[in-house]
Amino acid sequence: MKSLNKILTGFIGIALSFLAAAVLIKLQGNSPIDAYRALFNYGLASWFSLSSTLNNATPLILTGMAAAIAFSSNVVNLGEPGQLIVGALTAALLGYYLPLPGVLGIFVILIISGIVGGLYGGLAGVLKKYYKMDEFITTLMLNFIADYLTLYLATYPFLDENSYVPATHMIKREFFLPTINGINISFFIAIFMVFVSFFVVNHLKKGYEWRMMGHNYDFSKIGGCKNEENLIWVMFYTGFLSGLAGALLILGGTQHRFIKGIGANYGWDGVMLAIVGGNGVIETSVFAIFFGFLKAGGIGMEFEVSIPSEFTMVLQAIIVLLVVATRSTISYYSDKIKASLKAKRVVKSSE
């Protein structure tokens, strides 16, 4: 019921955002109707566009979930971009050097890349436990280190000399994740992780402790939960999800190598998604697929109506603002209306 509420109010906010964005499109001299038709055609209308929506959503599901789990545990993990990119580089290197056969190799690459992302996240947790450094700052700063470190590694030690831009070698063909009817396997892996995460958060004792830590830090501490240790675990698990997102970009994407800018904006989009989804695992995933639709359809707007693809990002930002705003507005006013109705009823019945 609660999560249905979050999704419903979310979609009301999205509808309002589309209205607001229509004004912006009109101001630029384009037709909003044509633009939205293109958005729909490229994002949803055919099997091909639907599959491209789902492929676009894959990394977002994982980073969104990572942010949601961290935030709902009261852990400010803003390091998804860094954790993702570290995972991606690990996958790219393993994909080129790992002497294991197909499926087994894929499995090992995904796990190890996830773990590397997890360790990179866990580092912030360790810094918090032993040096009381705020993870809000450390995760942000570790993003820069990840950014430039991976760029350095891809530019010098692991550079593919045949490439025109800083990039690593392409991974072995046998590690490419296959595509079924246009949908890459990585989407199903992401969905599988949604179920895993749901189980971890809602059914594991650890997940219970994480959520209670998110509700009230002092309460869970006095209750006997090891908060500082749990914080490291949250950082590790959410880092794992982000690292996995990075690995799937390499194995399942189109480049199959680590190349500058491969992380795109997936990490930050994940943070936005967690906000829109109210930090729920399922809700965030639903909205991740919607953001995937915007990305896929945004290309349509660019092709057909020549609205720059950056506009999708503007639209996303409007959505985040309006969804959060509508959600609190709706609950504030519906509570007020409920109260005044009840007051009227009580006054009447006593007369």
Add this chain to the structure above:
Amino acid sequence: MSYIQIRNIYKVYPPDVLALEGVNFSLEKGEIHSIIGENGAGKSTLMKILYGMVPPSSGEIFINSQEQKITNPNVAIKLGIGMVHQEFMLVPSFKVYENVVLGMEKTKNFGFLDKEKILNELEEITKKFSLAVDLQATTSNLSVSAQQKVEILKLLYRKVDTLIFDEPTAVLTPQETQQLFKEIKNIRDTGKTIVFISHKLEEVLEISDIITVMRRGKVISTLENDNLSKGELAKMMVGKAVMLTVKKVPKESGKEVFKCENLTAVSNKTKINLLSNINIVIRSGEIVGLAGVEGNGQYEIVQTIIGEIYPHQGKILIEDQNITGLPIRKRRRLISYIPADRKRYGLALNAALTENLSMTHHLGEKLSKFKYIMDWKKAKKFAKDLIKQYNILSRSINDVPKSLSGGNQQKLIVAREFSLDAPFLLLDQPSRGLDVGSIEYVHNVILEMREKGKGILMISADLDELLSMCDRLYVVRKGKIVAELDPKIHSKEEVGEYMLGAKS
């Protein structure tokens, strides 16, 4: 017609909490009018409406036969109505007189404070109402009761005719309470009206001219304070007869359950001894009280026992196990703990009741399957049983504590902690802020635990509570145990003298 008349007030807090239901209430000049009722009876809400802090859903307010719309506290002050809140609203770094005039400063040329004029005026007021306040002191150096006087002075300076006190004695020692009562009576004698909100029966009977009893958002009755008994008032408040005295059967105490030896804790910042050489022994089947003026080391004793801070010296034993260096998680097998600040330490206000009740229990095997997985089926059953057993009023186990009353929140904590089956119970202010009915309930469960042979340490600011509940009493002052007393022999006044250091 009365000086102030409140007619037919209704208040619904969003989304659907009915706080006041058709309340009529009136005040005369020169009376002390108490409003008593349990928590959630609506007494504070009613006064907040009169003071303009909360808008009513419907109803009218008349002052001197004129209808007034009191939309905010500034309007109320202009109409001569002021309120002393439970939490003081003072700037700690300001001098007392600066706090008093803040917001309506008298100035000389170029906006400088006209200090001389202000001080003269204030001295006149303090003399007139015989309030002993040092106007030049820095506010943060003042005791709680002195800060309260500053709040009163603030209102008198604004020339209000009606002063509303919202549970003013909750933060005071017995001696300070007496002092406050004297001052309140002085103020009344100058013709001003006092509204005194409280749920403490003795105090209300002692100070009031008129008493209004509220229950569940309604005024039950308004009485003259003449030959009223505590029992009658309590019955009106709760709606049924209440046991005001604790029935305690004598019990032989057994083996030592809890012991701390030479407990010493030093502040990391100031290097001052917070605790020095604390020795406490508690046997099974024994309730031991810790009395003291707030801030004399009780907080630190609780913190060292539960494991939030580690002592610099000494050791703590529970059932002969040395727990001095153990982390909180390991201690919780031996300690049931009711924290003083229940919203901060006792509950996750927005998590479901099941999740709140599972805390700490989840550490064992009782609510789990395959060791690492929560068994929510068992947890829900466990929660349902506790809610039934402890009579916690809630809609379902998916309710959140935020929507429960204070009494039910406390019952929730008591239910969780007392079902832990730990040999030692650490109860920090277990009945603070609760109404008569809930206090009776909590006391009875504590006595049940005593029957079961638990060792119990109870901290309370309410001396009557300690004297009636405890088998033995330690008095703590400035981080030291200054006396070990027997409630059967020593009186409340004697305990108070030890607390204040008049006797040692």
